Amino acid sequence: MPESSERIEYRTCPLCEATCGLELHIRDEEVIRIRGDRDHVMSRGFVCPKGVSLDQLHSDPDRLRRPMIKRGDTHVEVEWDEAYAEIEKRLLPIVEESGRNAVGIYLGNPNAHHLAGALYLRFLIKALGTRNIFSASTVDQMPRHVSSGLMYGSPNTMAVPDLDHTDLLLLLGTNPFESNGSLCTAPDFPGRMRAIQKRGGKVIVIDPRRTRTAKAADEHLPIRPGSDALFLVALIQVIFQNEWHDPGSIEDFLDGLEEVKLAVAPFTPERVADPCGIPAEKIRAIASEIAHSESAAIHGRIGVHTGSFGTLTSWATDILSIVTGNLDQTGGSMFPRAAHTRDGNRAGGRGFTTGRWRSRVRDLPEVMGEFPVSTLIDEIITPGEGQIRALVTVAGNPVLSTPDAQTLDRALDGLDFMVSVDIYCNETTRHADVILPPPSPLERSHYDISFTNLSVRNFAHYSPATFITDSPSEADILAKLSLILGHQGIHSDTKEMSQTILQGALEGHLANEKSPLFGQNSDDLLPHFESHDGPDALLDLMIRTGPYGDLFGQNPDGLSIEKLRENPHGIDLGQLSARVPQILSTPSGRIDTAPSAIMQDFDRLDVMLEDSKATQILLVGRRDIRSNNSWMHNLKGLSSGSERCFLYINPMDAENHNLQEGETAHISSEAGELQVPIHVTEEIMPGVVSLPHGWGHRVNGTRLRIAQDHAGVNSNILTDRHSMDPLSGNAVLNGIPISIDSIEPG
Ligand SMILES: Nc1nc2c(c(=O)[nH]1)N[C@H]1C(S)=C(S)[C@@H](COP(=O)(O)OP(=O)(O)OC[C@H]3O[C@@H](n4cnc5c(=O)[nH]c(N)nc54)[C@H](O)[C@@H]3O)O[C@H]1N2
Ligand SMILES: Nc1nc2c(c(=O)[nH]1)N[C@H]1C(S)=C(S)[C@@H](COP(=O)(O)OP(=O)(O)OC[C@H]3O[C@@H](n4cnc5c(=O)[nH]c(N)nc54)[C@H](O)[C@@H]3O)O[C@H]1N2
Ligand code: SF4
Ligand SMILES: [Mo]
Numbered sequence: 001m002p003e004s005s006e007r008i009e010y011r012t013c014p015l016c017e018a019t020c021g022l023e024l025h026i027r028d029e030e031v032i033r034i035r036g037d038r039d040h041v042m043s044r045g046f047v048c049p050k051g052v053s054l055d056q057l058h059s060d061p062d063r064l065r066r067p068m069i070k071r072g073d074t075h076v077e078v079e080w081d082e083a084y085a086e087i088e089k090r091l092l093p094i095v096e097e098s099g100r101n102a103v104g105i106y107l108g109n110p111n112a113h114h115l116a117g118a119l120y121l122r123f124l125i126k127a128l129g130t131r132n133i134f135s136a137s138t139v140d141q142m143p144r145h146v147s148s149g150l151m152y153g154s155p156n157t158m159a160v161p162d163l164d165h166t167d168l169l170l171l172l173g174t175n176p177f178e179s180n181g182s183l184c185t186a187p188d189f190p191g192r193m194r195a196i197q198k199r200g201g202k203v204i205v206i207d208p209r210r211t212r213t214a215k216a217a218d219e220h221l222p223i224r225p226g227s228d229a230l231f232l233v234a235l236i237q238v239i240f241q242n243e244w245h246d247p248g249s250i251e252d253f254l255d256g257l258e259e260v261k262l263a264v265a266p267f268t269p270e271r272v273a274d275p276c277g278i279p280a281e282k283i284r285a286i287a288s289e290i291a292h293s294e295s296a297a298i299h300g301r302i303g304v305h306t307g308s309f310g311t312l313t314s315w316a317t318d319i320l321s322i323v324t325g326n327l328d329q330t331g332g333s334m335f336p337r338a339a340h341t342r343d344g345n346r347a348g349g350r351g352f353t354t355g356r357w358r359s360r361v362r363d364l365p366e367v368m369g370e371f372p373v374s375t376l377i378d379e380i381i382t383p384g385e386g387q388i389r390a391l392v393t394v395a396g397n398p399v400l401s402t403p404d405a406q407t408l409d410r411a412l413d414g415l416d417f418m419v420s421v422d423i424y425c426n427e428t429t430r431h432a433d434v435i436l437p438p439p440s441p442l443e444r445s446h447y448d449i450s451f452t453n454l455s456v457r458n459f460a461h462y463s464p465a466t467f468i469t470d471s472p473s474e475a476d477i478l479a480k481l482s483l484i485l486g487h488q489g490i491h492s493d494t495k496e497m498s499q500t501i502l503q504g505a506l507e508g509h510l511a512n513e514k515s516p517l518f519g520q521n522s523d524d525l526l527p528h529f530e531s532h533d534g535p536d537a538l539l540d541l542m543i544r545t546g547p548y549g550d551l552f553g554q555n556p557d558g559l560s561i562e563k564l565r566e567n568p569h570g571i572d573l574g575q576l577s578a579r580v581p582q583i584l585s586t587p588s589g590r591i592d593t594a595p596s597a598i599m600q601d602f603d604r605l606d607v608m609l610e611d612s613k614a615t616q617i618l619l620v621g622r623r624d625i626r627s628n629n630s631w632m633h634n635l636k637g638l639s640s641g642s643e644r645c646f647l648y649i650n651p652m653d654a655e656n657h658n659l660q661e662g663e664t665a666h667i668s669s670e671a672g673e674l675q676v677p678i679h680v681t682e683e684i685m686p687g688v689v690s691l692p693h694g695w696g697h698r699v700n701g702t703r704l705r706i707a708q709d710h711a712g713v714n715s716n717i718l719t720d721r722h723s724m725d726p727l728s729g730n731a732v733l734n735g736i737p738i739s740i741d742s743i744e745p746g
Helices: 051-059 080-098 109-113 115-119 121-128 142-152 189-198 212-216 228-241 248-253 257-264 269-276 280-292 310-323 373-381 405-413 474-485 494-511 522-529 534-544 561-565 596-611 651-656 705-709
Strands: 006-012 021-027 030-036 068-071 074-077 103-107 133-135 168-172 202-206 219-221 297-300 390-394 417-421 434-436 457-460 571-575 617-620 647-649 664-668 673-680 688-690 736-744
Touching: 021 051, 030 051, 068 080, 080 103, 080 390, 080 417, 080 434, 080 474, 103 121, 103 373, 109 115, 115 121, 115 474, 115 534, 121 390, 121 474, 133 373, 142 310, 142 596, 168 228, 168 280, 189 202, 189 212, 202 212, 228 257, 228 269, 228 280, 228 310, 228 596, 257 310, 257 596, 269 280, 269 596, 297 310, 310 596, 373 405, 417 474, 474 494, 474 534, 494 522, 494 534, 522 534, 534 561, 647 651, 647 664, 651 673
Parallel strands: 103 133, 103 390, 168 202, 168 297, 202 219, 390 417, 417 434, 617 688, 647 673
Antiparallel strands: 006 021, 021 030, 068 074, 068 434, 457 571, 617 736, 647 688, 664 673, 664 736
16 A cells, blocks of 8 residues: 555556556655556556656656757757747748748657647647648658548548457558557557457468567568568459458448459469568468458558558558458457547548648658658758748657658758757757757646547546646647747747637637537636646547537536546547448548559559569668657666667578678668668568667767667668658658678677
């Protein structure tokens, strides 16, 4: 039992997509222990080494508590007003002289993991008024948005594998035993996978490396990097050829399936076998298994979305579900129904398009309002009207996470002004003239806007702030930046702005015939929000008018933040259920299985198939459980133990290059070169090497003392900003051709 001065608080871990429930033991306002919340409705006590290190992040002396201004080569701490004044003084003239596009913005991954990022960033983006918007989405999941947008009408309508009910799980390019899963919120993925096997089901993993996930699976097929599109298309071909296709209950909502059949017809298992490195008989056998399984869930992630056919591959996973009767079916791939996302048939709209405007230098199409981060460098270094002269980064570390990293690092040096909203002075933010640090994750409320829309079970969980701080919240910082850009001055009132935002959102409801609040009076409703600040008020509005909402009393048992507060272990909202056609927002109200952009990409696939005799070694990435992209390397608990930044290489390749375990290899690509120690292992298939990203901390001017001692190398020195999936603009981060040129004794 806890001592009397001790209290226990429950909150969601914000670090990865698994969104586990944590139990925090707090004594004298200090966290003394974190463990998994055994009563959490989704995670049932599951936790990983990162979640239990949140207290170390909170207390990390290197985490910034006060704003920093760069004076000469060093950053010095200043008061908030001074930092804001510097931004006003230096950023506004750039906008005035060179126009709005002269300021670029880069948004990093943690924005998806907190309320301010989900609900307040849009106001900063609007205030900037720039088209030079970039984010981590184009080094990540943009292909999935594009294929979903084209097929279902909205880029955020994504099908997730119904893990808890499937009989057959096919995983491609994902290693949830380390990553805890992605675009599939499933705390304790390993446990859920074992449960499939226990109930007599089967798991197949397609990955060039025999990962921990692959080892735990029933079958592992090593695949040549970049060839998953061929593999999936061949599976679909076999299914059509044998007339096994049967889309089931959604059949009446499908357009274009005949066209799909024609497009895949030339891609026989015999033709793709060599490029994939998977025998034709095996491809036929897997097609048969999927077609004849009671249910099957097909899920691809980073390894396939960050390849040059990311969008086509993402489309193919969904088509495979559709033709085998597994889309929108229990045990197949289903569409979640989150508590804050309003239901309603949005069909008849304009549908999803890309390329509404194009980037200045490389003429690349906009996708979801942003440009590929691979062209950020070009927009900074290429002179001319609209050149980026100033950059805002929010929760991002593109110097370690985006292609052609060395060039980006130099490009940031050439900016006239840079401001970063970030908790660390790291490889990227060291370039910033001003760094504005938001409080730690324990000092804010939390609800997962993004990931409850991707969850394998419907649920809702809200966490209040564990500790209260005087420091401005992240929402406050974003609001203040918006106000400064709107010429409201550094003393403008962010609370007033929040109130205006809430009122606007509420009035939107009252005037919208489809809203359950249509026709009500805002004076009656506003008092309901008095106990919430900023994003919490918006969230409450979303939840209360959402599919399970209390509708401000009309549905007394329904959800509100207050109700969620009363349930600190979360509220289970049931297993996933069929949602077609309600979730469709295509102009036709149907699923477009053969979007023209994808059909046209088949020409490129054919060329790739013909050309795929290259003999170069291909580089892929990996993750490990103690790491989180680039930014958890400064915590002792996660950094101690064995080093992790090695190049994995197959014994055959090591021998061919005269390399021995532990020696240092010199590797080079079109984009750059580096030296890295090797680990010789059968785990990785011949012809492929693996290096994790997010490392490379030995640079000057950062404040990451622990990370500096376990620096590793920056794998994105090797990735090429010119190599991308043309449909989504997503960078190619896997399957990079490299040369291993020489060795040096380790
Ligand atoms: N080669 C290769 N490159 C990759 C990948 C790969 O697999 N291989 N993966 C890609 C993927 S999937 C992703 S998502 C990207 C990630 O790319 P980024 O989002 O650019 O990088 P992160 O490493 O997530 O950096 C997060 C930043 O946010 C800061 N931060 C953390 N918490 C907060 C907070 O609460 N508020 C604020 N304001 N800042 C915070 C951290 O200090 C850090 O600077 O990397 C991509 N890059
Ligand atoms: N511990 C930890 N967890 C994380 C993160 C982290 O950095 N560390 N990052 C989070 C983020 S932002 C994301 S997006 C998710 C990503 O989560 P995952 O998608 O699971 O990402 P990875 O663990 O990198 O697994 C990618 C796998 O793809 C394989 N691969 C590479 N190329 C190919 C290919 O061409 N075909 C196939 N079939 N496989 C290929 C690699 O060998 C690797 O095993 O993880 C999240 N969770
Ligand atoms: S798996 Fe780990 S990092 Fe991810 S949410 Fe759970 S505890 Fe946090
Ligand atoms: Mo990611």
